[in-house]
Amino acid sequence: MGNVAPDKPFYSCSNQIINFVNTSTKNNGPDLVSYLWSFGDGTYSSEFEPNHIYTSNGSYTITLTVYNSCYCSSIFKTTIKIGNPGFDINCPSVVCEGQNTNYTIPDSGASACGTKYNWLIDGGHINSQSNSNANVTWDNVNETGFGYLTYDTTQCNLPCATPTTIKVPVIKKTGTIIGSSSICVGSQARYKLPQWPSTDFQWEIVGNVVNNLGEIVITDQRNEVIVKPNIAGTIVLKATYQNTLLHCGGSATFNITTINDFEIVGIDKICQNSTNSYTLTNAANTDWILKNENGIIITTVSSANTFTYNFAQPGVYKLSVAGSAQCASIPKTITVIGVPATPVAVNGDLIVCPNAPYTYSITGNNGSNRYRWEVSNGAFVGSNLGNQVVINFNNNATHEIKVYNESLNPLVCTSAPLTINVNNVQINAELSNANLSVCANSSNNSYQVNQFQSTSLYTEGEVYTWSISPASAGSITSGQSSNNINVLWNNVTGTIPVNATVTLSIKKCTLPNKILTRSVTIKPLPVLTVSSTVNNVPSTTVCSGSPIKFTVTPNIPLDDPTNVSVKWNFGNGSSVTSSGTTYTATLTNSSNVAFLNYNVSASIVSPNGCLGTSTSLPILIKVNPAPVATLSITSGGNAFCPPTSTINTLLTAATSGVGTTIAWYKDNGTQVLGTGAQLQLNQTMGYGNYYFIATNTTGCSSRSNGVDIFELCAVPVECILNPIPQVVNNSTSGCTNNPPTTVAEDCNCSRINFSGTAPGASSTFWEILGPFVNTTVSGTSFVISKAGEYHTFFNALYTCANNGDGALFKIRKTITVPYVADFGYTAQCNGNSTFTIAVTDKSSFLETVTGPTFQYAYKLNNSSTWINSITTSNGTITPDLPPGIYNIRLNIQGYLNGVLQTICAKKIDITIAAVPNQSIAIFKAATCNYDSVTFRVTGAQPNDTFLWTFEPGTPNEATSTLKETDRTFSSSGNKSVTCLVTNKYGCNRLLTLNNVNVPAPCFNGDT
Structure with a gap:
C-alpha cells in the first residue's frame, strides 16, 4: 500500500478523494486472488486499488488483507491522518489515450492559491494551466493504464494544504497484461489488464481450438481472467477491450511459457540410517529444502537435479523444491522408520569342525520382528531366518556369522549386525x-x-x-x-x-x-679305512722296532673321535686297544734277515653308539729287519772306586747282518766314541751310560741296551768288618737246568730267577741290567721279552763295627738268554665247521745263536698226545681242524757259541666252535595288521652276529642285524623270514621260518 512504512502515517484532507496503490506481491507463492480493504471509518472495499473520501477529521487505521489461491492470507496496516476539508479536481471519469481534457478546481481553491499554484501530471503533458484549470493530453500512460494529475496546494492559504490528486483511467490502444510469464501445465494463473471503468474485455488464447492449448476462466472482474494451460510450451494470451462510454479501446497480448507438471521421485518410506536420493520428473536443477515434522529446516541443496541425504534419525520429513523455472510442487512426505536394536548375544560353538552342522540361536521373543543370518565360508542347512539356524562350515580356517534384527511392518528395516567370529578346529x-x-x-x-x-x-x-x-x-x-x-x-x-x-x-x-x-x-656302521705314516710321511714300510703311526678314518663322522675306543689287530694274533683314532705301534721282525708282513686292521665296537662292530680291511705293513744291538761287558765290570780301582771296562757289541755299522755314544750325546765292535773304557772317558747304535743295509737302526759305569766304593777304608762278609749271587734263567733234549713245555725262558746269600747283612736288594732293562727288582724273579745278556746285581748292606756306618757289597752275575719263544695265531672258519689255524713267530733270538729250529705242535686240551705240525717259523698248522679246545705249542732251539741250548717253548690254549643247532622263534605275534612281530634266535651264543631278512626276494624285503628284532609287515598274509647267524670264528648258519601269519587290519570305531 504505497511505499510507506507501517509506522509512518499518511496525511490527507477530509472530503477529498484519496487513491490507494496496492504494492502486494505473491512472494514466490501462489497467485493473489482477493483483497479486502478496511479504511478505519467503517467502510470497506474489495477492489485492487480503491479510492476513498474521509468526511471527518481524525486518525484512521487502514488495513489491507490479501488472499492467495491456497487461501493463505497476509495483513498490512498503516495510519492515515485526515485534516480540515480540502477540495477535489473536477474531471471526466475515464479518457482515451491521446485525448485532450480540461480539469478544474473550485473557485474557492483557485482564490486561495492565487498565483501560487502548480499543476503536476504523470502519464501525459499539460497543454495549458491557470490557478483554476489545466488542459492535459494523456499520451504517456504506463502499463497500469492510469494517469495522475495533481494540484499542489502547499503554498496556498487553505486550512488543509495537502496536494490533491486524481487518478485518471486512460484507455490505452495497446494494453499491458499483468501476470506470471510461466505457468505449469494443468495449474491456474491469474492475468489482468487495468481496471478501467465502463470497459468491456474479451479474452482468448491465440490458436486455441476446443481448449487444446488451454482454458480461460472468467472471474468476477472483467479485467481479469484465470488461465489453465493444457500443453507445455508457449501460449499467447490476447485481450480486446472497448470502453462503452467513449467507444475507444485497444488490445493486449502476453506470451506465457507453460511448463509440464513435475513431482519429486524417490522412496517415501525408508529405514533409519539409509542414504536415499530424490530427483524431479523433469530432471531440472532446482533448490531443495528438507524439513522435519516440526517445520524446522534440516538441510538445503541449491541448484541440483538430485537431493541425497542420510536419514540418521527416525521421523517424518518434508522435502520440497523452489525456483523460478519450476512449477510449484506438493512437498514429498518421507517417513523414516527407526531400525531395531542390534542383537545382543548368540548361542553356539565358536570352534567348529568343517563340513558338519552346527546350531546357532538367539533366545527371547522378538515380537513382530525377525532375525536374519549371514555366514562367510559356510552354508545354511535350511532357512537363514528365525531365532535358530543350522550352519555347515567349509574348510576355510576362519568364518564369520552375522545376525540382524529386522522389522517387517511397515517396512523391512535391518539393525546393525552382531558379528560372531568362528574358527575351525586346528590341529596345532x-x-x-x-x-x-x-x-x-x-x-x-x-x-x-x-x-x-x-x-x-x-x-x-x-x-x-x-x-x-x-x-x-x-x-x-x-x-x-x-x-x-x-x-x-x-x-x-x-x-x-x-x-x-x-x-x-x-x-x-x-x-x-x-x-x-x-x-x-x-x-650304517661306519666303513673304516686304515692308513699309516712313518715320521709323519705316508708309508707302509717300517723298520723293526721303529714307531709307525696308524690312523683309522671312518666314512661317517664319529660322535667322539677323540675318545673312541679302537682295537688294532696286527694279523699275528696280537692286538691292542687305544683311545682315539690314531695309534703309534712298534712292530718287530725277529728274522734278522728278511722283511716280515703285518696285516693291520682296526675295529670299533658300537661306533656312534650303534650296535655292531666296524672292522677295516687290513693294510699290509712291510717290516724290515732291524739289526740286533746287544751290548755286553766283556771285562772290567761297571763299578769302580778310585784310586783303589779305576775305569777299565771292555764293551762288546753284538749285532747282525753283513754290512751293519756301529756307532758308540754316551749319555745321549752326539759325539761318536767309536765305530768298532768293541769299546775300551778308561777313567778319562768318565762315568755314565754307554750304548751303541747299529744300522744295517736297509737303513734300519737299533739302539743297544745301555751300560752304566759308575763309582762305587763298597767298603769305606775306615770301616772294620769282622768277619769279612761272604756274599754270593746264584741267579739263573728259567730253563738253565733243563738238558738240551728236554721239551721245555713248562719252562719259562723269559724269566730270570734271583737267588743269593749274604750272611749277617742288614738288608739286601736286586738290580738287573740288560737289553732295554735297568731297574731295581723287589721280587724273586723278573720276566724279560728279549734275548740277550742280563747282569744281575745282588746288593748286601752291612754295618761297620768301628763307627756304625754302612758298607754295601754288590755282587754281579751275567745270565745269557739265547732266545725267548713267542708266537701269534689266527683261527678262520672254513664254512664246513672246520677251521684253519695260522701261526706267526714272534720269538726273540741273540744274533750269535746259530741253527735255530722251530717246531709247532697241537693237541686237544684233554689229550696227552701232541701232534707235531710245521717246522717253519710261520705257516698253517692244519687246514681242517674240527671244533674243540686246543693247546698249541712252539718249541725253538739253537746253538750258542757252538753249544746246543735248551729247548724253549710257548703254549697257547684256544677254543674254536661252529654254529650250534639254532632256530627262529616268534616271541610276540601280531594281533592286528599294524602290530609288530618279535623274532628271536634260540640257542644264540655270545659274540654271534645276525642278519635277518624279512620277505626275502620281494619288493618289501628288509634286513636287520639285531639279536632280537621286530618287524611290522606292510600287508597281511603268510610271510617268510630268514636269519644268517655267524659266530666269532666266521662260521655261519642260515635259519628259515615260513608261514609267519600277519592278520588282516583291525577296525575299532570310526576311522
Whole structure:
C-alpha cells in the first residue's frame, strides 16, 4: 500500500478523494486472488486499488488483507491522518489515450492559491494551466493504464494544504497484461489488464481450438481472467477491450511459457540410517529444502537435479523444491522408520569342525520382528531366518556369522549386525625332533607328536596313523594309533647313510587329516679305512722296532673321535686297544734277515653308539729287519772306586747282518766314541751310560741296551768288618737246568730267577741290567721279552763295627738268554665247521745263536698226545681242524757259541666252535595288521652276529642285524623270514621260518 512504512502515517484532507496503490506481491507463492480493504471509518472495499473520501477529521487505521489461491492470507496496516476539508479536481471519469481534457478546481481553491499554484501530471503533458484549470493530453500512460494529475496546494492559504490528486483511467490502444510469464501445465494463473471503468474485455488464447492449448476462466472482474494451460510450451494470451462510454479501446497480448507438471521421485518410506536420493520428473536443477515434522529446516541443496541425504534419525520429513523455472510442487512426505536394536548375544560353538552342522540361536521373543543370518565360508542347512539356524562350515580356517534384527511392518528395516567370529578346529601339532639321526639295527627309538612349539604331548587327536617310508627302513614296534611310537630301524646294506621318513596322519572330527613328517637319517656302521705314516710321511714300510703311526678314518663322522675306543689287530694274533683314532705301534721282525708282513686292521665296537662292530680291511705293513744291538761287558765290570780301582771296562757289541755299522755314544750325546765292535773304557772317558747304535743295509737302526759305569766304593777304608762278609749271587734263567733234549713245555725262558746269600747283612736288594732293562727288582724273579745278556746285581748292606756306618757289597752275575719263544695265531672258519689255524713267530733270538729250529705242535686240551705240525717259523698248522679246545705249542732251539741250548717253548690254549643247532622263534605275534612281530634266535651264543631278512626276494624285503628284532609287515598274509647267524670264528648258519601269519587290519570305531 504505497511505499510507506507501517509506522509512518499518511496525511490527507477530509472530503477529498484519496487513491490507494496496492504494492502486494505473491512472494514466490501462489497467485493473489482477493483483497479486502478496511479504511478505519467503517467502510470497506474489495477492489485492487480503491479510492476513498474521509468526511471527518481524525486518525484512521487502514488495513489491507490479501488472499492467495491456497487461501493463505497476509495483513498490512498503516495510519492515515485526515485534516480540515480540502477540495477535489473536477474531471471526466475515464479518457482515451491521446485525448485532450480540461480539469478544474473550485473557485474557492483557485482564490486561495492565487498565483501560487502548480499543476503536476504523470502519464501525459499539460497543454495549458491557470490557478483554476489545466488542459492535459494523456499520451504517456504506463502499463497500469492510469494517469495522475495533481494540484499542489502547499503554498496556498487553505486550512488543509495537502496536494490533491486524481487518478485518471486512460484507455490505452495497446494494453499491458499483468501476470506470471510461466505457468505449469494443468495449474491456474491469474492475468489482468487495468481496471478501467465502463470497459468491456474479451479474452482468448491465440490458436486455441476446443481448449487444446488451454482454458480461460472468467472471474468476477472483467479485467481479469484465470488461465489453465493444457500443453507445455508457449501460449499467447490476447485481450480486446472497448470502453462503452467513449467507444475507444485497444488490445493486449502476453506470451506465457507453460511448463509440464513435475513431482519429486524417490522412496517415501525408508529405514533409519539409509542414504536415499530424490530427483524431479523433469530432471531440472532446482533448490531443495528438507524439513522435519516440526517445520524446522534440516538441510538445503541449491541448484541440483538430485537431493541425497542420510536419514540418521527416525521421523517424518518434508522435502520440497523452489525456483523460478519450476512449477510449484506438493512437498514429498518421507517417513523414516527407526531400525531395531542390534542383537545382543548368540548361542553356539565358536570352534567348529568343517563340513558338519552346527546350531546357532538367539533366545527371547522378538515380537513382530525377525532375525536374519549371514555366514562367510559356510552354508545354511535350511532357512537363514528365525531365532535358530543350522550352519555347515567349509574348510576355510576362519568364518564369520552375522545376525540382524529386522522389522517387517511397515517396512523391512535391518539393525546393525552382531558379528560372531568362528574358527575351525586346528590341529596345532608337530613331531618332536628326537631321534632324527639313528643307527641302523637300533630299537627303542621313540617318536611323539607334541603341541606346536612345545614339548608337551599332543592329546587332542581322535585317530593317529603312523607310517615309515620306505617300509623296508624300519618297523613300528609299539604305539600305533597313539600319539607316540617306538620304531626299530632295520639294517642299511650300503656304506652311506640313508634317509627315511616318519609320517603321522592325525584325524580330528571332519577336518582334513593333518600330515606331519620328520626326515630320519639312518646311519650304517661306519666303513673304516686304515692308513699309516712313518715320521709323519705316508708309508707302509717300517723298520723293526721303529714307531709307525696308524690312523683309522671312518666314512661317517664319529660322535667322539677323540675318545673312541679302537682295537688294532696286527694279523699275528696280537692286538691292542687305544683311545682315539690314531695309534703309534712298534712292530718287530725277529728274522734278522728278511722283511716280515703285518696285516693291520682296526675295529670299533658300537661306533656312534650303534650296535655292531666296524672292522677295516687290513693294510699290509712291510717290516724290515732291524739289526740286533746287544751290548755286553766283556771285562772290567761297571763299578769302580778310585784310586783303589779305576775305569777299565771292555764293551762288546753284538749285532747282525753283513754290512751293519756301529756307532758308540754316551749319555745321549752326539759325539761318536767309536765305530768298532768293541769299546775300551778308561777313567778319562768318565762315568755314565754307554750304548751303541747299529744300522744295517736297509737303513734300519737299533739302539743297544745301555751300560752304566759308575763309582762305587763298597767298603769305606775306615770301616772294620769282622768277619769279612761272604756274599754270593746264584741267579739263573728259567730253563738253565733243563738238558738240551728236554721239551721245555713248562719252562719259562723269559724269566730270570734271583737267588743269593749274604750272611749277617742288614738288608739286601736286586738290580738287573740288560737289553732295554735297568731297574731295581723287589721280587724273586723278573720276566724279560728279549734275548740277550742280563747282569744281575745282588746288593748286601752291612754295618761297620768301628763307627756304625754302612758298607754295601754288590755282587754281579751275567745270565745269557739265547732266545725267548713267542708266537701269534689266527683261527678262520672254513664254512664246513672246520677251521684253519695260522701261526706267526714272534720269538726273540741273540744274533750269535746259530741253527735255530722251530717246531709247532697241537693237541686237544684233554689229550696227552701232541701232534707235531710245521717246522717253519710261520705257516698253517692244519687246514681242517674240527671244533674243540686246543693247546698249541712252539718249541725253538739253537746253538750258542757252538753249544746246543735248551729247548724253549710257548703254549697257547684256544677254543674254536661252529654254529650250534639254532632256530627262529616268534616271541610276540601280531594281533592286528599294524602290530609288530618279535623274532628271536634260540640257542644264540655270545659274540654271534645276525642278519635277518624279512620277505626275502620281494619288493618289501628288509634286513636287520639285531639279536632280537621286530618287524611290522606292510600287508597281511603268510610271510617268510630268514636269519644268517655267524659266530666269532666266521662260521655261519642260515635259519628259515615260513608261514609267519600277519592278520588282516583291525577296525575299532570310526576311522
